[in-house]
Amino acid sequence: MTTKYAETEQRQAAVKHVGRPVDRVDGRAKTTGEARYAAEHRHPGMAHAALVHATVARGRIESLDTEAARAVPGVIEVLTHENAPPMKPAPKRSLLNLSSLASGTTVSYLGTDEVHWNGQPVAVVVAETPEAARHAATLVRVTYRELPAVVDFAAEEPNAVQQKGSMIQPAGGDKGDAAVALAAAPVSVDLRFTTPPHHHNAIEPHATVAVWDGDHLTVHESTQHIAWLRRHLALRFGIPERAIRVLSPYVGGGFGGKYAVWAGTLLAVLAARATARPVRLALTREAVHRTVGARTPTVQRVALGADAGGDLTALIHTSVAMTSRIGGMPEGVVSPSRHLYDAATIHLRQRLVRLDLLANTSMRAPGDSVGSFALESAMDELACELGMDPVELRMRNEPARNPMDGKPFSHRMLREAYEVGAERFGWRERDPGAGSMRDGRWLVGMGVATAYHPSMVMPAAVTVRMDAGGEVVVRCALQEIGVGAATVQAQIAADELGVPLEAVRVEIGDSELPEGPGAGGSAQTASGAEGVLAACRKLKESALALARRSPDSPLRGRRLDDLEARDGGLHHGGDGETYAAILARAGRDHLEAGGRTGMLKFLARALNDRRRWVKAACGAHFCEVRVDQDTGEVRVSRWLGVFDIGRVINAKTAAAQLRGGIVMGIGMALSEASQVDPRTGRIMNPSLAEYHVPVHADVPPIDVQWLDVPDPTMPLGLLGIGEVGITGVAAAVANAVRHATGKRVADLPITLDKLL
């Protein structure tokens, strides 16, 4: 792989747009209201749907009374398991068919009288107006025969079972005997951490507009994975993929919550089929909480042993997380402990409880965000125990190779990140004594923690078309969830082809386009980049081939590798030709190139890559908090994150992603929790008023820096930035609170009652 990207450095010479803080290409559409999101598409005759949610955690529907609902003027249909058309069951999960992972749950909505979680949709009302649908939904009367349900995560902890590992995600591991080493360690800490369920709460609630035209289906959807969604709909509705068009040009935030396919989408399509009308189902905020899975809660133990000098002799990290009886993704909670420290012995285990709750799903940095909270808090506590600076402790234990298996890191500049960060943040001014720094009524604390998130690349099919006028169109069904998907790929294509940025248009968000990767796993930009680079190269090859056919071309006899793409053409020193000239001479009005990687080839390559390297983005968080001496209110007053994220394509959008991760991490640290009533399994704060995401006033100026050294094994050297920002954040806050108050809060969120 190294050779594949070896030209990265050479290419640097021609770089004009990559790395620059280019404005978003869709900035105008988004700031003027022109950008249309899923629920904003109207079709003639469109009806509106609303969900009725189960009010018990487990049971069977005994009776359904839809009469009052049907009597509401404007109601077209009330669909229940008694009258809904059938849907095919969810496909079995398989790594060879990644899109089989697309189903949020295994439930056959409205295909069964079984209730599997408190909130499951049990009926769908379709009406002429959204108001009528919503009102009628409140009038559907359902009675249940309740069955015993297991919904209390905390109470189930003793019943957790060993998590099974997979090729992609081992569930445990041992290096030496950590228990023995811990017992023998002169200095040690042993802590128990808990984290609550978190909900993505993208500001745009999930929405679907489904339109059937015979056996052809068009779906406007807010999704992070167009390809999965299309394949999944094909499976569930028994129609060929090519009969389905998914349109998703703008997604109002995802964070993992729009990666899988949830009930609302399927039921909108089902309702449209049943009523032979275009149907819009825009979830209420409550319905988002009730039907879209959340991040698993966790209980974790981290025990660390060290010698008097601070060298780790033992690292134990175990976890309990949940899945549901109806699906859910086992999280790699202890994952950070595989990579962060050079401990002499390591013991890792993940266990799971299975609950009668809505299936959990991935949310920004699954595993790593919660796992890093525990590990990085424990490291801080160990530093306190040792009387050692927490940065120094980390640097002492910074591994040269991956601790579990000795594989090389493709690239790791954590040391540099801490050095730059400590200097820039003024870490030296920190008085290490707990409670030693004050500002009026505020106790001031400073904390650090490490950020770490694995990098990967998914297959992306991309085509590039250039017309005689010099206009370039890059096509790939990427999703724009806020990362600047079109903007960064335009920058890459402009540089690769040597054309002005304005000449490049990137088409995304439509399943008619070549298949893209999902917007997840921090992989979309790198995956897209790989596809764009390959397609651009092919396009240049075609241009060169055309040119070489003509005896007049100055490019005759040249090889592509000797040429530089710039000024709208291919050049060798002073010699060269514009694409326009090449096309004109050949009498062609355009050139087009592209391709895709097959799944098997991709998997083979990915596994080979995994065998050779450990690759990840990483970074160092520095934060300052203020804690009110009387009330325990915590405010984050300063933040610096220094990241090793390889090459940065767009300084603006990259900073935004990193800051966004930190903001979400601040929410995780201080205020976010889905509150599940342990008696009923019902989420009791399914609203933005009571699920507290950070507001403007919670967020200080966030300084983000990056080292900007390309990773030699990744396309363009970029490592992916969507998730690394949130990892370590909660720990950095907890560590700063520990410094300010002397109190170690090991249970998220750090609400003031824990500091009184």
Next chain:
Amino acid sequence: MRVNGAVESLDVQPWVSLLDALRDRLGVTGPKKGCDQGACGACTVLADGVRINACLALAVQYDGREITTVEGLASGEELHPLQAAFIRHDGLQCGYCTPGQLCSAVAMLAEHRAGMPSAVTERSGELTEAEIRERMSGNLCRCGAYNGIVDAIRDVAAQEAR
């Protein structure tokens, strides 16, 4: 009702919110629905220049009023200074909260000029960063574009002061 300067006459049931009247009936989809509960600010519009949450307003209550949405901020092709500043400072990511942030910011600057206090107002009356953050706290941004939004507003406030 006047919407962005154009007279719109609309016959809606009393249970239709101003937000749904705009989005579903008039096709004015700039104002967004994030919660329908007054808890996110995505639906912020201006009613006679005053910022409100259109999701908790009944359309019938706003009979005869002048409603401005994000679509009405630019004059023709020329963006409102705040729109341009949002783009320049990257005060947006997914864009879903953006129309609400923009309308809110426009009114917020006017409120500040008019001497409206906030929970953090010091007597000096200066529009500090803390002021902007407190005054904009009714607009959630889950993407976390807060820093860019504050920078954009400061930039425009400074331009106005000049």
Next chain:
Amino acid sequence: MKPFAYVKPADVAGAVRAVSGEPGAKFLGGGTNLVDLMREGVERPDTVVDVTGLPLDTIDELPGGGLRIGALVRNGTLTADERVRARYPVLSQALLAGASAQLRNMATVGGNLLQRTRCPYFYDHAAACNKREPGGGCDALGGLNRSHAVLGVSGSCIAAHPSDMCVALAALDAVIEVESVRGTRRIPMTGFHRLPGDTPEIETELAPDELVTAVELPSAPFAARSRYRKVRDRASYAFALVSVAAALEVRDGAVTAVRLALGGVGAKPWRAHEAERILLGGPAGEESFTRAAEAELAGADVRPGNAFKVHLARATVVATLRELNTGEGTA
């Protein structure tokens, strides 16, 4: 939201007539609470009487230095009124600590007085709630009750009153002026809200057909030195866990006037009479502040989720009084 008729009378007489003998009629102010609850199906009026067209939106001087605030003055307008800011800073601060600028621009004084609890079980039809469906039970008692009240609660309901404004009004001895077809009457703020007892669905002394027309603030020179301190789970745009409205006058080290009310902890806006009694005439200082706070909270009835509120309330009372006493810690 269930279908309803909408009327918008132009005068008070028309408004009170519209609800007279109509048990299914409800007044609509800014709608920020009523529309939300109607959408949730908690409130189900047949007729909505929009009062925002009534000429009750002025703030007028009362003889003797008090203020009369029309029931339709928007919360935002009230925060900005220079007279309020100078004479009753606690009221301006309380309003500014609540909700968001957008909501304050919509919300009216009358609506704020009558806003209903944010108890999550009250909002959720799947739950038992005596306030929503009298006699149905209360799921908050043995459930998630971190946000609930500890003072004035009953075995039927432990919901906290959510308003910030009302806490300041309770401290200021405001008087509520109401009107119905039967005429006008005045209800002291401290007696306006009711404790839940066995009838948590009845929240105020206001009859269903009575319109709030104004709030009167009596002259209180010492209130120029008053403060509202709100403690919550995020820095803004969240309801109070605990809040304190306080006014304090100290001469030669002794308390010569004091007003204290608590929010977030009470089943109604909680005037701290007991604490005031202990403070008045005594020395101003950490010890007496603590003693007063503890006395007021002695009767707290806590559950596992909200026991912390007692400590938090004590700490917040002491901090707020300290700040008023010494002028410290305003940052």
